[in-house]
Amino acid sequence: MKTKLITLIFPFLFVTFSMAQGYVVGDKATDFKLKNVNGNYVSMADYPDAKGFIVIFTCNHCPFSVAYEDRIIALDKKFKPLGFPVIAINPNDPELQPEDGFEEMKVRAREKGFTFPYLLDEGQKVYPVYGASRTPHVFLLRKEKTNLEVMYIGAIDDNYQDESAVTNKYVENAVNAVLAGQKPEPDFTKAIGCTIKKKN
Amino acid sequence: MFIVLCLNMIRVVLLLSLLWPLNVFSQNIVVVNFEQLQPRLQINNDTTYIVNFWATWCQPCIKEMPAFEQIHQEYKSKKVKLLLVSLDFVKHIESRLIPFIEKFRLSPEIIVLNDPDANAWIEKVSPEWSGALPATLIFNKNFRGFYEQEFDYTTLKHIVELNIIK
Numbered sequence: 001m002k003t004k005l006i007t008l009i010f011p012f013l014f015v016t017f018s019m020a021q022g023y024v025v026g027d028k029a030t031d032f033k034l035k036n037v038n039g040n041y042v043s044m045a046d047y048p049d050a051k052g053f054i055v056i057f058t059c060n061h062c063p064f065s066v067a068y069e070d071r072i073i074a075l076d077k078k079f080k081p082l083g084f085p086v087i088a089i090n091p092n093d094p095e096l097q098p099e100d101g102f103e104e105m106k107v108r109a110r111e112k113g114f115t116f117p118y119l120l121d122e123g124q125k126v127y128p129v130y131g132a133s134r135t136p137h138v139f140l141l142r143k144e145k146t147n148l149e150v151m152y153i154g155a156i157d158d159n160y161q162d163e164s165a166v167t168n169k170y171v172e173n174a175v176n177a178v179l180a181g182q183k184p185e186p187d188f189t190k191a192i193g194c195t196i197k198k199k200n
Numbered sequence: 201m202f203i204v205l206c207l208n209m210i211r212v213v214l215l216l217s218l219l220w221p222l223n224v225f226s227q228n229i230v231v232v233n234f235e236q237l238q239p240r241l242q243i244n245n246d247t248t249y250i251v252n253f254w255a256t257w258c259q260p261c262i263k264e265m266p267a268f269e270q271i272h273q274e275y276k277s278k279k280v281k282l283l284l285v286s287l288d289f290v291k292h293i294e295s296r297l298i299p300f301i302e303k304f305r306l307s308p309e310i311i312v313l314n315d316p317d318a319n320a321w322i323e324k325v326s327p328e329w330s331g332a333l334p335a336t337l338i339f340n341k342n343f344r345g346f347y348e349q350e351f352d353y354t355t356l357k358h359i360v361e362l363n364i365i366k
Contacts, residue, residue, distance in 0.1 A: 061257075134331055154319070158317045159316040161290075161314075190318060190319050190323065190330065191318050191319060191331045192318045192322070192333065195258070195333060
């Protein structure tokens with residue numbers, strides 16, 4: 001009986017554990033279907049011509065996210081025509097962070113003139129699979145047929161406070177490397193950010 | 201004579217009003233880069249150091265702050281030292297950080313870490329740290345623990361009690 005119980009429980013333990021770990025560079029990413037601020041649902045499968053995606057977990061309330069808003073718009077404007085559009089996802093639970101509610105997201109997207117989808121991770125099912133731990137947190141994906149390969153994970157650049165003082169545009173360099181058929185260097189960076197708000 | 205005196209008085213008042221905010225600022229908040237902070241994370245002696253990385257915009261950080269304040273009060277006479285490292289933007293020190301410190305009457309030492317190339321130093325605080333706030337380092341010559349989590353008083357006290365060198 002005891003062994004039976006363990007064999008029953010063990011796979012579940014493993015699944016929870018591997019989910020909490022999230023992606024590392026080289027992993028295959030899964031698609032999602034999340035509600036955009038315009039009311040439509042968005043999946044990466046909706047972009048047959050894309051060569052990949054700049055998936056950014058970000059939100060309204062976090063000062064680091066706010067500091068990067070203009071730079072995220074610039075990334076989308078630069079790389080959408082080259083086949084790498086930005087898809088922004090708000091991973092926070094709006095009940096814990098009311099500024100990150102769906103209505104507030106609509107307002108912010110309109111105010112800033114977001115050129116990319118701004119999706120709500122309803123039920124918070126997507127961010128743990130990716131392993132996003134803070135906002136903003138970037139996952140650069142390369143598409144090959146139906147495969148989505150993780151090419152870069154981390155920060156947008158090396159100066160959140162002052163765009164003019166940036167010396168390494170991590171994401172921009174990573175997309176350029178992938179476009180040139182190379183591996184991004186670095187392909188993983190860390191950054192200070194706001195924790196993702198989740199009920200315990 | 202009277203006019204000259206008046207003018208001088210005005211000058212003194214003006215000078216004082218200019219210096220006053222500067223004075224408050226310099227007395228309370230030191231701004232450092234990581235190179236300046238790093239030696240304080242590597243002290244290796246009998247004192248147990250609790251270094252908390254936080255910011256006024258970080259809700260879980262604000263929530264756990266009373267626990268740090270309480271531990272600070274309780275262990276004042278023991279070999280325990282608290283350092284609150286704020287990651288608030290420098291431009292927000294006077295508008296957000298100082299009012300927060302005053303409102304919650306925080307008594308531990310508080311410094312601002314202003315070093316925007318975080319990728320260069322997060323690993324040096326702890327390889328386990330993703331960069332999310334709050335994060336806390338607790339260490340002495342026998343022990344070193346890193347916690348990317350929100351603390352409550354009981355958990356924090358438990359770790360301190362287990363590891364403090366008496």
